[in-house]
Amino acid sequence: MTPPVLEVKDLRVHFLLDEGVVRAVDGVSFAVHPGQVVGIVGESGCGKTVTMKAILQIVEPPGRVVGGQILFRKDSAPPVDLTRLSPKGAAMRAIRGAEIALIPQEPMAAFSPVHTVGDQIIEALRLHERQWRPTGPRLSRHEAREMTVDLFRSVGISMPDQRVDAYSWQLSGGLRQRAMIAMALSCKPRLLIADEPTTAIDVTTQAQILNLLRDLQRRHGTAIVFITHDLGVIAQMARYVVVMYLGRVMEQGSVADIFHAPKHPYTRALLKSIPSLHVIPRTLLPTIAGSIPHPLGRPHGCPFHPRCPDAIPGVCTERVPALRPVGPQQLASCFLYHRDEAAER
Amino acid sequence: MSETATPWLLEVRHLRKSFPIRRGFSRRLVGEVRAVDDVSFTIREGETLGLVGESGCGKTTTARCILRAMTPTSGEMLFRAADGRIVDLSLLSRAELRPLRPQIQMIFQDPFGSLNPRMTIFDNVGEPLLVNGLRNRRARLERVAALLELTGLRAEYLHRFPHAFSGGQRQRIGIARALATEPRLVVADEPVSALDVSVQAQVLNLLLELQTRLSLTFLFVAHDLSVVKHISDRVAVMYVGQIVELATTEAIFRHPRHPYTAALMRAVPAPDPHTPSGDAALAGEVANPANPPPGCYFHPRCPFTTEVCRTERPFLRAIGAGHLVRCHRAEELALTGAC
Amino acid sequence: MARYVLKRLVLLPVLLFLFSVTVFAIVQAPPGDFLTTYVATLASSGSSISAEQIEALRREYGLDRPIWVQYIRWMQNVLTGNLGLSLEYQRPNAELIGERLVLTVVLALFAFAITWIVAIPAGIYSAMHPRSALDYLLTVLNYIGVATPNFMLALVLMWGAFAYFGLSITGLFSPDYVEAPWSAARGVDLLKHVWLPAVVLGVAGTARLTRVMRANLLDELNKPYVTTARAKGLPEWRLVLRYPARLALNPLVSTIGWYLPLLFSGSLIVATVMNLPNIGPLLLRALINQDMYLAGSILLIYCFLTILGTLISDILLAWLDPRIRLDEG
């Protein structure tokens, strides 16, 4: 297998607040291989968006990456640890936008309302020009505009000539997200991070955008980290899935394993509790007891133990389980599968 | 069928609500957004009618008109009051509405904005009781405590403020408040869409249980088809201010007759990697309710459009028992549902 | 855009009419009129004036006519550019006001320029380095700046200059140029003197603007579009200047609408303290002496400047913000 484009190892991002420390991301590890779509799924406060920001090194204070590695690999060159680069330095900026691009959550707010959509894409094109086109004359504004029009056409925006000069608030939600995708793809990145790209969009438009992303991914072979809380979207988009809860990875594995043979009690309960189209109407759903704890009131031991039906008293309440293999390509952090670890004191 | 035997509780006839578009200094009228455009349906006692559609389709406006949080432009909303009288909600003044308010209650979408942060849970839940005449504080305390127990909360939380609760708990408090006056009709506007996935099921289950226990009638507004399927007896699908299809949940999900309903179901991504969905996504975007297309509002996006769809506006008509659809070609199309 | 500007221009005469009525009502409000004050002044200095003479004067100035006739006469004159005769100085008001008006505007514009040149970079710096030492220093200075009435600042500066350097820092010209006709040398002399009153006048505004800029920018820095721009790999300073600073500036542009007028009229107090030859002290004197046409004219000029300031800011805002420009409203 080819080496991964991105390898996150034991990443820790903490927020130092007056009230205490929020461990937003607390020991997260996963890898993304070229051309692979890795889904990160979890509920609010699970740390998926912070993980995304950490990869791009745009965590805002009071948040700080306090540990772990983010290894980014370019072709056969040795990997770069992004956490070692200065977040505002030139090396990191050369990667941001050019090598790793972002599709943000709210296409409405993600564009500046006082600059045309085209302007903002042209800027990205010209900024990283030397990286996607090492030779040739400098890109003129006119040329960049033509390329933007082409990009718009390739993401299925009708009348691209006119749309380039539009402001984001003049476009519909679907068009805005397409424009955002065009911008993310403009510099031919190696890795795309999609942060809940369809959450703010209606379901029929969501289907269009998901199709577009799938199509572009197949065509360009871009690796994607797809972040969402929607298990349906993840099942349709990802090949490999990371399930997060309160800053920790509960389970990860191939999409088939996660959906058909989930091991971690959280994954299993979550899958059972979601309403689906394939049920008899008006039946009670199995539920997960309790609610997600406040980030400052994180439970001791395994973060899921207060809601877990299978919690082992005295073990899960005391110690944090490590992420360990439970199948050929599947890992879970749960003492149920690691009795040996649970036994050692 | 026994369902037809139960009397209706609410009958909405030709409901319209339009918002004027004003421009310029003189605020002159340049058009109108027909948010709700000739909507008719009935809700029988004890049933749940799901009202589903994408954003801007008019489902929330319909709900707010029924609650008289806004006044409809035209149409009738006949409500069978507890004393057996039939009143047209659309014609009532503020003062005339007040005695009816306890009978029609609402569950809100946003668990954070719907409780007054400056009042304790007791004051929030007890308010409908207080303003409707239960002045005795002790009696109110007992009643509120019972309501909290009913919705699965501990009675000792009574004197806490909303900021002490999680989203799911607040939604339970909101439900307790809605049930305080023993309403006959409960309008739930996206009650679970702001909640985390793991909490959604809890609240849906609670609503189902309460309905059986208290024989409640629900109008359930949502954009999420799977949620609607879980809770509704019958489902109405809206598109650009109009109902395009209305039938029993079973019928509409098994055999949708309107292309939009079918497309909506197909668009929902299945939480199963072996069931690919959404491949044949609907093209185009939702029509602008300020300037809808001629003919069938759905025709620019419909894969089955013919000439008649472009020119003639279809009516909502019965096709089979209790199955209404607004499509010229409903009979000839063979659409697949979700189950 | 053109329609937007046009609409605001149409509003201008309406506003001016309303203001002229208000102003006239105010200058008419004191009991008695100029002549009563005049007579009183004469009486206190020992001389007297006969009843017939008073009547004649009253008729001459039209003070015996009904109020609305006086208003119409005044407006007729104002509209034809005739601001009337000062009762006290016995000179045409236009002549009295003329140069002083120019100096008022020059002073206000200088103060305005100083404010923006200092406040915007300071605000941007503070927002980009919150809780840094310089941010704290700027915050302290801003609080003090806002808290100091500008006449107080003027007094302290004048006292300091006088007590420690023996300098008199009043006026806008060196003694040689006070009465001189306009020339390049006089202009240079003005530039040499105008900056100090301009600084005094602008301090409070600068402090306020810095704080607003800082707060606005801090708000904007949290917006998703900044994350997008950052994810694009833009250098930080370029990113801030191009996106959030630009958006944070928009609400500030609308403050020009009240800030510029505030400078026009705020200079009144500073001018009185520092003895500057602008229309402020003239108005003060006219008000005290009930020289009503002079006071009225000056007040009307202030109103006009105020409307002009608002107009400029509205147009600038529309020009800067496409959301306003492209909304056909």
Next chain:
Amino acid sequence: MTAGPPVVAPETAEDRVSVASNWRLVWWRFRKHRLALLSAFVLLALYGVVLFPDFVSTQDPEATDARLAFIPVQRLHLFDGARLSPWVPAVAGKRNPTTLRMEWGVDGSRKTPVRFFVTGYSYRLLGIVPAHLHLLGTAAPDGRERLYLLGTDRLGRDQWSRLVHGTRTSMTIGLAAVTFSVVLGVMLGGISGYFGGVADVVIQRLIELLQSLPTIPIWLALSAALPRDWSPQQVFLAITVILSLVGWTTLGREVRGRFLALREEDFVLAAELAGASRRRIIVRHMVPTFLSHIIATSTLAIPAMIISETSLSFLGLGIRPPAISWGVLLQEAQNIQTVALAPWLLVPGLIVILSVLAFNLVGDGLRDAADPYSQ
């Protein structure tokens, strides 16, 4: 090992927060701003002076004695040797034979002892109770030894006592004018925001009109229009009204905006659906929600009022002598030659700055704490 009992401490802390009302949360947040808290104490002290000006004064503020003009500030020493026994150096005047002006120097040989709670000129406490107790004074009450904490002005009046009385006027006028503005602003803004329609349009236009008037000249013109023969009380009231007539617009806008936003709030709709009356919705749901904001905004509006009053009085168009305000006191400092001779005449200006600073800090602290439910 079994699961231990939950840790007690955080649990109780959380319970405390759970049952904490809005005002308590605001107070907890406000308390964190050290400077705001300090400023609040400064303001409390100043309003203490406002309540009991004569008690704090050392001499009758109106008493003039031309022979005692321009006595400089006497430095208050707390310790006499090692003993706590406050004293001031005695002053001695000598007439300069050429300028014929009194020149004051310190008489190093004599110390004037200073005592707390001494008897002095008589006054009425809170305007009712006759009293002659004063906070500070010299030990010898026969009038030979006097205390000039802030020196004297050109008429030999004691600056400290005048400043104390000026504080009463200026601090009261700021508060009164803002109270007036709040009443006007809340009423008109409330009508505008809650009922909307024609009333809204009319009030909005009125606010726009008032806001586009040049404030300072109009203030001056209105003040100049006050009859010369009005009593100080009448003038005080009139100035208050003039200040608030222009000042209410900002508050009116704010209140209107809050009402408009609150009308859309779900919890307000919930109350409406519960069948609550309009009055109840406004009083129980809307007003408490923006009350803390209104208080913060009003606090921030007071300094502007104080500066306006001071400026007006300074120009001779506001509070008029014999009434005393900070502006009136600063009139004494209008002449630079005089200031150069007696720089202590600028002290009232420092008090203006101090009080405005304190109001701004408290207001900012309140504004930040006003919405404990944000974030």
